[in-house]
Amino acid sequence: MTASEHALHPGQQLDLTGQSGLTALPTPAYVYELEAVRAAHEQLVAALPHPSTLFYSLKANPHPALVRELARLGCSAEISSRGELHAALQADVAPHRILYSGPGKRDDDVVAAARAGVRWFSVDSPRGLDQVRRAAEATSIPLHSLLRVHAATPLAGRGLAMAGGPTSLGADAEWIEGNPDCFRDGIHGLHLFLGSNFTAEADLIRQFEVAIASARHLYDVLGLPLERLDLGGGFGAPFAQEGTLPSMPNLAKAVADLLDDAIPTWRDGRPEVVFESGRYLVSTCGTLLSQVLDVKESQGTPVVVLESGINHLGGMSGLRRIPWIVPHFDGPAEREPGPGSLVTGPLCSPLDCLAREADVGRLRPGDILRIPNTGAYGLTASLVGFLSHPQPLEIVTDGGRVVSTTRLAMTRETLDPAVTLANMEVT
Known part of the structure; x- marks a missing residue:
């Protein structure tokens, strides 16, 4: 589902428990409480x-x-x-x-x-x-x-x-x-x-x-x-x-x-x-909600592709500038146990890996995973410009009720060359 298929309004009560509550929300989304x-x-x-x-x-x-x-x-x-x-x-x-x-x-x-x-x-x-x-x-x-x-x-x-x-x-x-x-x-x-x-x-x-x-x-x-x-x-x-x-x-x-x-x-x-x-x-105020886009197998390993990768979470880890994160994924409540999965985002890069051998059970496209404790060093510490995917919504709640909903956007400005050159020091 996409954000355009949902509507959030101030005062709305969010349900972040269970797939029925999660699938009723726009994703990808950061929720800050x-x-x-x-x-x-x-x-x-x-x-x-x-x-x-x-x-x-x-x-x-x-x-x-x-x-x-x-x-x-x-x-x-x-x-x-x-x-x-x-x-x-x-x-x-x-x-x-x-x-x-x-x-x-x-x-x-x-x-x-x-x-x-x-x-x-x-x-x-x-x-x-x-x-x-x-x-x-x-x-x-x-x-x-x-x-x-x-x-x-x-x-x-x-x-x-x-x-x-x-x-x-x-x-x-x-x-x-x-x-x-x-x-x-x-x-x-x-x-x-x-x-x-x-x-x-x-x-x-x-x-x-x-x-x-x-x-x-x-x-x-x-x-x-x-x-x-x-x-x-x-x-x-x-x-x-x-x-x-x-x-x-x-x-x-x-x-x-x-x-x-x-x-x-x-x-x-x-x-x-x-x-x-x-x-x-x-840190503890944030939860990232991300939908499963694809599930497949590669050389005997289950592969789960999410709509959020290092462009939405842990980008500095993806570049190996800091130690790899090992996210916790809270998915469907009723799920069969399965082998450890490779969990990735949608980017065209082998660095777009959120977890290896993750215990996420047997997922299906459309399932929503909930990644907790992502209020710090989440979205704005990630590779938000890579591949130009839309950024997640950022939903602020207070007592579970929606206070605001925004989306971070990158824009390109067209500058006057004369003004730009005047502000440059040419040597």
């Missing part, structure tokens, strides 16, 4: 030391309804592009509550963000500091820089480490220590984000221990009164698998104790302590 966003936010805030500020990282999912709900709950926004800036502003995030990060920024993006009301920028080098200074001079707007630090200490755990090896993310701590005069001018805080998607509380505590120790040392090296200490996040969450958010009962006290020892004035807001999270806040 705001109740789950509120529950995740409450759980994370309870696990953080107080006082502290929580930023939502839009890279996890920039859907305006999710960003707006998190802003309403008190989250600030961490962005890394002009597009994410537009998404945050569209979702009514106050500009002064936005942090613009990322290892490379164009001059005009920094100026545009400043003129839109953004005041805080995370930078990775002396050039980044100078870029923010020049933007402040060009706009006559006071701007603040967080210096992102790349710690040399490698971290253990099952997450995605951002410390220890060469990286574009941050300035090496040794570089800062050896050349403090290159970094002092214009710094208003430090930014240490050492890893991502740690599901074990002990691993999270260890990364914050390293971050806080590095911050304390660099406070002494730079000799500056810093306004903000951004400790990043790394809070893990299930992805495309059944599961619940990890609990962190000891995290708040452990991090508070570390801060008390290293920077005791933090309890008075000097500096303001900041945390960031993307996947923990929105």
Whole structure:
């Protein structure tokens, strides 16, 4: 079935249980439940030391309804592009509550963000500091820089480490220590984000221990009164698998104790302590519904072709930039057991593989599979432009009732060649 064969209206109650409920919905579709966003936010805030500020990282999912709900709950926004800036502003995030990060920024993006009301920028080098200074001079707007630090200490755990090896993310701590005069001018805080998607509380505590120790040392090296200490996040969450958010009962006290020892004035807001999270806040709110288009056999292996592949889910995994995902598929309630299946999308590429030897039973074309915990790093982290298939609907619900239905679209603009060339630097 296609989206045009169905109608969704605000207030409609969705039934995501059983094939009868699923086949009555347009597919492919992402369904985001705001109740789950509120529950995740409450759980994370309870696990953080107080006082502290929580930023939502839009890279996890920039859907305006999710960003707006998190802003309403008190989250600030961490962005890394002009597009994410537009998404945050569209979702009514106050500009002064936005942090613009990322290892490379164009001059005009920094100026545009400043003129839109953004005041805080995370930078990775002396050039980044100078870029923010020049933007402040060009706009006559006071701007603040967080210096992102790349710690040399490698971290253990099952997450995605951002410390220890060469990286574009941050300035090496040794570089800062050896050349403090290159970094002092214009710094208003430090930014240490050492890893991502740690599901074990002990691993999270260890990364914050390293971050806080590095911050304390660099406070002494730079000799500056810093306004903000951004400790990043790394809070893990299930992805495309059944599961619940990890609990962190000891995290708040452990991090508070570390801060008390290293920077005791933090309890008075000097500096303001900041945390960031993307996947923990929105992962469990999302469900991807995808129809079976074809079922066949190849060299004795059942092959299930879905209408969603790496263009809709896990595109970065499909490119093998990050470990392969192993999605959980919840299909027809009554199904015969069958051998493990190769589950693919509809793309003309052998990389378009969502799972191997998946336990999906014996499926038929027209069946709908439900892939849970896909609210983070789903659609916008995928190869949305490859082969130009229509994008899934994105259906936002609250208590199971439809709040909004939208579809992401890619468009091509025709530009005036004279204007385009005037904006290009020709050497």
